[in-house]
Amino acid sequence: xxxxxxxxxxxxxxxxxxxxxxxxxxxxxxxxxxxxxxxxxxxxxxxxxxxxxxxxxxxxxxxxxxxxxxxxxxxxxxxxxxxxxxxxxxxxxxxxxxxxxxxxxxxxxxxxxxxxxxxxxxxxxxxxxxxxxxxxxxxxxxxxxxxxxxxxxxxxxxxxxxxxxxxxxxxxxxxxxxxxxxxxxxxxxxxxxxxxxxxxxxxxxxxxxxxxxxxxxxxxxxxxxxxxxxxxxxxxxxxxxxxxxxxxxxxxxxxxxxxxxxxxxxxxxxxxxxxxxxxxxxxxxxxxxxxxxxxxxxxxxxxxxxxxxxxxxxxxxxxxxxxxxxxxxxxxxxxxxxxxxxxxxxxxxxxxxx
Ligand code: GTP
Numbered sequence: 001x002x003x004x005x006x007x008x009x010x011x012x013x014x015x016x017x018x019x020x021x022x023x024x025x026x027x028x029x030x031x032x033x034x035x036x037x038x039x040x041x042x043x044x045x046x047x048x049x050x051x052x053x054x055x056x057x058x059x060x061x062x063x064x065x066x067x068x069x070x071x072x073x074x075x076x077x078x079x080x081x082x083x084x085x086x087x088x089x090x091x092x093x094x095x096x097x098x099x100x101x102x103x104x105x106x107x108x109x110x111x112x113x114x115x116x117x118x119x120x121x122x123x124x125x126x127x128x129x130x131x132x133x134x135x136x137x138x139x140x141x142x143x144x145x146x147x148x149x150x151x152x153x154x155x156x157x158x159x160x161x162x163x164x165x166x167x168x169x170x171x172x173x174x175x176x177x178x179x180x181x182x183x184x185x186x187x188x189x190x191x192x193x194x195x196x197x198x199x200x201x202x203x204x205x206x207x208x209x210x211x212x213x214x215x216x217x218x219x220x221x222x223x224x225x226x227x228x229x230x231x232x233x234x235x236x237x238x239x240x241x242x243x244x245x246x247x248x249x250x251x252x253x254x255x256x257x258x259x260x261x262x263x264x265x266x267x268x269x270x271x272x273x274x275x276x277x278x279x280x281x282x283x284x285x286x287x288x289x290x291x292x293x294x295x296x297x298x299x300x301x302x303x304x305x306x307x308x309x310x311x312x313x314x315x316x317x318x319x320x321x322x323x324x325x326x327x328x329x330x331x332x333x334x335x336x337x338x339x340x341x342x343x344x345x346x347x348x349x350x351x352x353x354x
Contacts, residue, residue: 009055229265
């Protein structure tokens with residue numbers, strides 16, 4: 001039976017400060033750690049054996065998921081003492097693999113892709129590697145993957161400023177086991193920058209499988225909040241969504257005053273409080289966050305136990321755990337507040353008159 005490998009060893013620097021205390025795949029997303037959504041999809045595809053390639057905060061994964069039985073999975077963990085990169089991480093789990101076909105996932109991709117169709121395509125083409133592709137409007141920030149008429153990959157152009165195609169690497173692959181064994185050991189190796197280009201240069205059979213279903217890389221704050229909102233609203237399918245899809249997911253133990261407006265796919269974590277007159281739009285509140293009266297929070301992530309005081313405005317921002325945004329402070333456009341920081345009342349305002 002096919003093995004699944006999930007790479008979860010990255011530092012998640014683009015999501016700091018949220019990832020200072022928790023690895024990116026463990027951040028609460030629509031009510032559960034993000035990785036739960038991916039594991040549930042893997043289980044739904046009939047795969048049971050999952051190996052997590054961990055490094056940064058490795059212990060957190062096993063503490064939470066254990067041997068995987070509650071999810072109907074058999075989960076193993078392999079720790080990299082220092083991060084080995086994406087291909088190094090795949091190579092590092094080789095001795096745990098049980099099958100000749102290995103499905104590999106980046107641990108921060110939210111996708112509705114049909115995994116059975118991907119595996120079928122790989123078998124049909126008798127490929128060495130099959131790369132799942134998705135199409136995006138602006139491919140410049142991604143790995144661009146042109147293909148020929150037969151669906152064979154012709155190049156692998158990482159973060160090309162002049163992309164030749166809108167097809168990008170979706171961060172899901174099927175590997176033939178022998179290809180994994182050929183990845184060098186003992187040093188960091190990037191699958192995108194080293195392994196794929198080397199396979200192409202060596203004439204390996206690297207095929208593409210285009211899936212046009214839901215796809216989003218949750219590596220940046222704006223995508224993290226948008227992906228979470230899409231899960232809550234049912235636009236991104238997940239068997240692990242705790243509750244029915246809707247405009248807001250309010251977890252048990254959260255208190256939302258009837259005079260507050262909460263929508264846009266927001267998640268209100270356990271123990272959160274949202275006061276009357278507050279507005280929460282398309283945002284993620286980790287457990288214990290508090291929003292006081294009249295505050296407005298849009299497209300933002302509020303860390304564990306953080307507080308947004310009366311009349312404050314928080315838009316497109318990331319607020320670290322336990323940080324306090326004082327009354328009438330205004331934070332916008334990519335603002336990040338580090339854990340435990342206190343922004344005093346009205347200390348930061350934006351004016352459109354300047
Ligand atoms: P940034 O620091 O914000 O770029 O995030 P990241 O460290 O997660 O890197 P990136 O988004 O490029 O990683 C894609 C996926 O590969 C994520 O799920 C990471 O956890 C995982 N990953 C990245 N580097 C390593 C590594 O060295 N080892 C392992 N096991 N996984 C990795």
